[in-house]
Amino acid sequence: MAQQGSHGPVVLGVDSSTQSTKVLAVDAGTGAVLARGQAPHTVSAGAGRETDPEVWWRALLTALGQLGEYAGLAQAVAVGGQQHGLVVLDAEGAALRPALLWNDVRSAPQAAALVERHGAQWWAERFGSVPGASFTVAKWAWLREHEPETAAAAAAVRLPHDFLTERLSGAAVTDRGDASGTGWWASRTEAYDEALLAEAGLDPALLPAVLGAGEQAGTVRDGLPLRAGAVVGAGTGDNAAAALGLGLTPGRAVLSLGTSGTVYAVSRRRPADASGTVAGFASADGGWLPLACTLNCTLAVDKVAALLGRDREDVEPGGSVAFLPFLDGERTPNLPYASGLLTGLRHDTTAGQVLQGAYDGAVYALLDALDQVLAVDADASGSGSGSEEPLLLIGGGARGAAWLQTVRRLSGRAVQVPEAQELVALGAAVQAASLLTSEDPTAIAHRWATARGPVHPPLPRDEATLTRLAAALPLAGS
Numbered sequence: 170m171a172q173q174g175s176h177g178p179v180v181l182g183v184d185s186s187t188q189s190t191k192v193l194a195v196d197a198g199t200g201a202v203l204a205r206g207q208a209p210h211t212v213s214a215g216a217g218r219e220t221d222p223e224v225w226w227r228a229l230l231t232a233l234g235q236l237g238e239y240a241g242l243a244q245a246v247a248v249g250g251q252q253h254g255l256v257v258l259d260a261e262g263a264a265l266r267p268a269l270l271w272n273d274v275r276s277a278p279q280a281a282a283l284v285e286r287h288g289a290q291w292w293a294e295r296f297g298s299v300p301g302a303s304f305t306v307a308k309w310a311w312l313r314e315h316e317p318e319t320a321a322a323a324a325a326v327r328l329p330h331d332f333l334t335e336r337l338s339g340a341a342v343t344d345r346g347d348a349s350g351t352g353w354w355a356s357r358t359e360a361y362d363e364a365l366l367a368e369a370g371l372d373p374a375l376l377p378a379v380l381g382a383g384e385q386a387g388t389v390r391d392g393l394p395l396r397a398g399a400v401v402g403a404g405t406g407d408n409a410a411a412a413l414g415l416g417l418t419p420g421r422a423v424l425s426l427g428t429s430g431t432v433y434a435v436s437r438r439r440p441a442d443a444s445g446t447v448a449g450f451a452s453a454d455g456g457w458l459p460l461a462c463t464l465n466c467t468l469a470v471d472k473v474a475a476l477l478g479r480d481r482e483d484v485e486p487g488g489s490v491a492f493l494p495f496l497d498g499e500r501t502p503n504l505p506y507a508s509g510l511l512t513g514l515r516h517d518t519t520a521g522q523v524l525q526g527a528y529d530g531a532v533y534a535l536l537d538a539l540d541q542v543l544a545v546d547a548d549a550s551g552s553g554s555g556s557e558e559p560l561l562l563i564g565g566g567a568r569g570a571a572w573l574q575t576v577r578r579l580s581g582r583a584v585q586v587p588e589a590q591e592l593v594a595l596g597a598a599v600q601a602a603s604l605l606t607s608e609d610p611t612a613i614a615h616r617w618a619t620a621r622g623p624v625h626p627p628l629p630r631d632e633a634t635l636t637r638l639a640a641a642l643p644l645a646g647s
């Protein structure tokens with residue numbers, strides 16, 4: 170719905186994440202959001218997590234349809250999308266099967282085999298990350314093993330955001346940010362690793378070209394509800410897009426609460442964590458994005474609230490439970506076969522305390538990884554880890570009081586909640602604006618004041634809860 174007139178050129182930012190597509194029409198001069206659209210996705214339940222890429226495309230068209238005149242006015246557009254995943258297409262660009270998503274843990278055995286073959290250190294030094302079940306390389310191995318006919322028929326292999334960028338522009342391209350989540354783009358050389366691809370049985374000709382920061386994918390093709398010829402950016406992964414949208418600088422960490430929980434910062438130094446906790450992604454502005462990700466965040470807590478018959482804000486303090494809500498298996502820590510674990514129940518435990526326990530367990534591993542994420546750049550600069558900077562809290566969960574209080578209580582840090590709600594879409598809009606004006610994306614984000622929002626002061630860290638969770642963790646994978 171349109172909100173006000175524009176003063177600068179209009180740009181569009183798209184966030185095609187796990188649960189929905191969101192689109193913002195933004196005034197490139199001021200950063201004012203002129204209109205927004207949103208349409209839901211469907212994700213399969215049961216053993217795997219899949220979405221038909223046509224669902225993303227239809228959701229994008231629906232969301233664009235909600236922008237009124239701004240869809241046709243926009244001079245540039247870029248797409249931020251859920252990371253990893255595997256999209257296999259035929260020669261006409263139609264999906265051969267539903268996309269395998271980042272939170273589908275069926276590819277855990279293939280990931281383990283890849284790590285076993287080369288060793289975690291080899292992966293970290295060469296690719297910046299030790300691949301888990303989320304990484305595209307593991308999903309491709311799963312597909313070859315379980316559906317060899319589909320793998321053999323693939324004429325193109327894409328990531329979710331590439332699929333949409335190609336539908337908009339006709340260009341078979343990706344960007345280094347999202348490419349770094351495949352497991353076949355070597356962060357050491359900033360190129361596809363031909364030897365690894367040969368080993369994986371994947372023809373490099375099936376992959377999109379990797380664009381550098383500031384490169385344009387192409388222009389909007391004819392026949393879409395957008396201005397034909399408008400600039401299309403390279404796009405990027407959703408976390409890299411949010412970093413761009415916040416104008417993130419080293420030493421500042423972000424905690425994102427969505428389907429996934431993520432904690433990340435930008436770094437001038439290339440990450441290479443052989444423990445596998447920190448993924449060594451590339452950022453969308455030419456730097457790096459050390460990041461830790463969990464599979465169980467807002468959806469897991471909402472599920473627990475539903476099971477308890479409580480509103481998601483109906484939490485109560487106290488009690489003695491430790492709850493690890495690993496309903497989908499878990500990625501951080503790497504326990505793909507785990508399920509939820511609840512310990513410490515007593516006669517006087519209340520439902521509100523159990524729900525609070527689910528929040529605590531969902532945030533625990535992310536906060537545990539925070540120092541490791543910040544240390545990547547601190548090592549490079551020789552400066553401190555930036556722990557004095559308030560933690561930026563974003564994603565759908567950042568709108569919830571219980572999430573905010575949980576993060577404050579378990580981190581012991583000041584927490585800033587940006588007023589802007591759609592940082593991924595805003596980041597994509599920043600990329601689009603930067604292509605139009607040739608201005609540095611960080612400068613645009615700072616001019617738009619995207620991180621502006623209240624800073625909540627630190628609370629004393631709840632060490633008792635952290636200790637209970639640490640004690641419960643070894644039981645979760647057994």
Ligand SMILES: Nc1ncnc2c1ncn2[C@@H]1O[C@H](COP(=O)(O)OP(=O)(O)O)[C@@H](O)[C@H]1O
Pocket residue numbers: 186187188189426427428429467468471481564565566567568569570572
């Ligand atoms: N007001 C709110 N309070 C707490 N949580 C919320 C609120 N609004 C939305 N959410 C949570 O946000 C989640 C969606 O977040 P989002 O970042 O859009 O997800 P994704 O990017 O993975 O699609 C939902 O699962 C829901 O639990």
Ligand SMILES: O=C(CO)[C@@H](O)[C@H](O)COP(=O)(O)O
Pocket residue numbers: 186187188250251252253271303350406407408427428429430431448462
């Ligand atoms: O896999 C990762 C990060 O490595 C996830 O963060 C996905 O990118 C999905 O993001 P959301 O849909 O939860 O925003």
